[in-house]
Amino acid sequence: MQLDIRAQTLLKALVERYIADGQPVGSRALAKISGLELSPATIRNIMSDLEELGLVASPHTSAGRIPTPRGYRLFVDSLLTVQTIDESTVESRLQSGASSQKIIASAAQVLSSLSHFAGVVLAPRREMTFQQIEFLRLSEKRILLVIVAPNGDVQNRLLLTDTDYSPSQLVQAANYINQNYSGLSFDAVRIKLNDELRELRNDMMRLMHAAVEAGTDAMSDDTEDVVISGERNLLSIDDLSTNMSSLRKLFDIFEQKTGLATLLDTSSKASGVQIFIGGESHLMPLEDMSIVTAPYESNGKIVGTLGVIGPTRMAYERVIPIVDITARLLSSALSHS
Secondary structure, three states: OOOOHHHHHHHHHHHHHHHHHHOOHHHHHHHHHHOOOOHHHHHHHHHHHHOOOOOEEOOOOOOOOOOHHHHHHHHHHHHOOOOOOOOOHHOOOOOOOOOHHHHHHHHHHHHHHHHHHHEEOOOOOOOOOOOOEEEEEEEOEEEEEEEEEEOOEEEEEEEEEOOOOHHHHHHHHHHHHHHHHHEEEEEEEHHHHHOOOOOOHHHHHHHHHHHHHHHHHHOOOOOEEEEEHHHHHHHHHHHOOOHHHHHHHHHHHHHHHHHHHHHHHHHHHOOOOEEEHHHHHHOEEEEEEEEEEEEEEEOOEEEEEEEEEEEOOOOOOHHHHHHHHHHHHHHHHHHHH
């Protein structure tokens, strides 16, 4: 969206003032803080244009205006001046040298304490291994996959197949997997299957691939975790504390974690800092909330995502570098842990 310099300056001043004090901003205030030598009448005309573009809105209780999620998006993408933050502020609080779990937990606490909002970290998925599998024929084209973990835990998954396998074929397939891949994760088995099973009959390949997909699901149900710190910080934010419906939705998201984990996992596929404002993410559809995320690495491989959840009226110029620096320092700490 192309705005002239005057409109950009006024929108930037309005967003910054609203972030600072949370009150609708009137034309007289904008005339003082924008640095533009414009009359209040001219400013009102420009504000009307911005309102028609959906960038600002007028609350019923005030003649002033507030930014909309669309206005925040334009501000973040084009008008924001990111602050410089001393890395040592983050580094001194990160428990580098500790176990991976403690480092990740401390990263969530760092994000929360520095931003004064909620810090979240999607922990790396742990690769769970299996000791043995077994196929049991239940009926035509219905097979029970039995997975035994090294600690003796047992997981069962139902496979619906296109082929009616005989008991001897099921024993043959299970023996092949147990003899060649026992002690590996199903992700590792998937890679090896693609390389090594080209000469097997197609129907046997389909069975083994189905087993790997089901096994991956079975062994990763509880291995992906979202670490959250500072949820109670959100209770003291004026924008949210008076909106119990939004708070209930947000804490439901925190409690269930599934949608939040999916959002963070999606963010890990992009490089650098990502900002989701208001309802931009259907996985966290709260109009008055934003999340700033960044992926982090271990030994050069992206293994998770971290971020800050707060109101749309957050100080993005502060939160963005906090998230960015924490992600980089967490990557370094994990690579050396």
